[in-house]
Amino acid sequence: MDKLQKYVKLLVNTGVGLKAGQKLVINCPVDLAYFGRLAMKEAYDAGAAEVLILWNDEISGRIHYLNAPDDAFGHEIEWIKARVKYLVDEGYCLLNVYATDPENLKGVNPERVQKQQKVNQMMSKPLSDKVTSSAVQWNLASVPTPSWAKKVFPNAKNEEEAIDLMWEAIYAACRVDDATDPVDNWKAHVDSLQGKANKLMELNFKSLHFKNSYGTDLITELPAGHVWVACGEKAKTGNNFIANIPTEEVFTAPHREGVHGIVYGTKPLVYMGDVIDEFWVKFEKGKVVEYGAKKNEHLLKSLLELHKNADYLGEVALVPYNSPISQSGILWYNTLYDENASCHLAFGRGYNYCLAGTDDKTEDELNEMGLNQSLTHEDFMVGSPCLEIIGTTQDGKEIAVFTKGDWAI
């Protein structure tokens, strides 16, 4: 079996965790049709009851954003809501093939994009609720596109070489090689990450203190009942799945009103087709009270103002600086990869499964429990080789969690 086939098999069987009799929807860019077809065949080989491919195309999306009249944006469309409802009602598992040109939306009027994305997020909320609460099995995976490959490997001698380099980097990061079975590799990797999560659960920290030489000095309180999550969750379907391949993170939700101090971004944040860089954010009682960026501060502003509670945190994720993805030294321009190169936080929504007792709670109740509710969820990187994280236990004891950017527990 070649590496491509191994990768597809890994995504469908270990990532989505698809079992015989389940339905699968594949969200796939039109330019990666060959990959969507491979995944469909793999899913039927795994006994899928039905596989549906929903095609998308950001290039015609860009043409639409640039050329349509103003009133073409921001409308709720009934059939799209009906499609979301169908996927939810029928219990579809999700495979999202994620391949975005980081510069696709460059030069597009950001008001148009925000207006449209806001309504898109509202329309897809019933499904994203299922995803964020692990009610369904899902996986997000990347596949090289020419624009992405050339951005990451600008020195490749042609498009073909850039794509080849991109594939090899993806295979390495995803523990896919010629010699071994990636399914076994992932069993071992999941065990290791879950060991860290279990240890953090035992320690049951009251708060974490982040400090590094960039100037970060941030305390994130953790709500009572917080849950540390590593990959290999069990969905409410009863089946295990791995939402992100690759993944190196162990994460939970901070208390939405318990974030204090200042944090510096350590990697560029790709947003709206552009890059927010050298930025910092200051929090008081969980809320952003001040911020700045050397590059594209206005984009940071619109990110924080896009949706209610986008200016609170929803995630704190620990990733060692010596993870394979970090060590690749590649700036991936792709959150799925870059977030696994570095400790990170997320503006906006916290995941229900990061807090005990969230079932059937309203948004207001979840906010009150400390789990931030928002339509935004945007990761930003804060890890560095000099990052220190000190945990404070419920009885006030201080324990090093990270030293010099790496696990200390």
Added chain:
Amino acid sequence: MDKLQKYVKLLVNTGVGLKAGQKLVINCPVDLAYFGRLAMKEAYDAGAAEVLILWNDEISGRIHYLNAPDDAFGHEIEWIKARVKYLVDEGYCLLNVYATDPENLKGVNPERVQKQQKVNQMMSKPLSDKVTSSAVQWNLASVPTPSWAKKVFPNAKNEEEAIDLMWEAIYAACRVDDATDPVDNWKAHVDSLQGKANKLMELNFKSLHFKNSYGTDLITELPAGHVWVACGEKAKTGNNFIANIPTEEVFTAPHREGVHGIVYGTKPLVYMGDVIDEFWVKFEKGKVVEYGAKKNEHLLKSLLELHKNADYLGEVALVPYNSPISQSGILWYNTLYDENASCHLAFGRGYNYCLAGTDDKTEDELNEMGLNQSLTHEDFMVGSPCLEIIGTTQDGKEIAVFTKGDWAI
């Protein structure tokens, strides 16, 4: 402007007849994404209010047909019905990019295909009703794909050459060249075809008698109020459009109960990914009473039995044997082209605009008026260089309409 750009402009502006402020939906295969994007840009340049691309993919469709379990087929899906309703309610114009591998469904269980196509046709009926009654502007156009190009040009030295040959054949058939403006060319062509249609309207034949040396000896009565149609119709939107590019035909509906005698197919009929060849059909009082085929008679049987009234005729179309498409000598394996190389008939549905006074009539009433109602509409070729067509007027006079396969009026 290059020929590709001229072709796209012809389809959007002359074919769909898109006017500023109208909405357009483009049905496009994923492998022809570049073409869908060109058409979207062209439509916005023409002032479209909104352009929506709905992607399709027959290759994953084949994987689905071959691998899904039996009960994955034939279900009505609410969101798809909601999408059809949306397109109808919002008055979308249609551009269908038609690029089918004639062998795509080869080896697939035809029962699955029929079951699914039946429900697909039912779900899209509100939109196909608008199309067949010219309530909306629409155009069906072809774009080369590797599989189609290699089928038509098996001796090309590689895929690229086959695609190039296919494009040149399409441009020639569609009156697109380097020197002239295809929009002007089409104005002249439309005038010529409409001249024939006007003449046939004046003659107001009671019936047509088809005879040739293949053995065809068929009388098709024409219902009172029948309308001869050439391209360049006016839609109920008030705008002109040309549904098929290319088109060489002048057509109407026979009386559903007024077809008598025997007719021989003169070209292979591509159906369900396979070819029905050397076939004949015998009619009494409009209904098929006997038929035979040297190749794939069982497919002819399933075509005639698929839907109610598929065994009656809905269209009679006149195409001179010396049309440019006919003279190209190419077997296109594509109805849009092959039907314009030859006189043809269609099993199944007749078009409302081929009969006066059909507005707001029920299906039963339309059948009673002589306009066959069915979910099937399948063309088959009956033209030949030896075809004679004699028209009989209301007062019994006989007039030659076609002599030696070409117009005699």
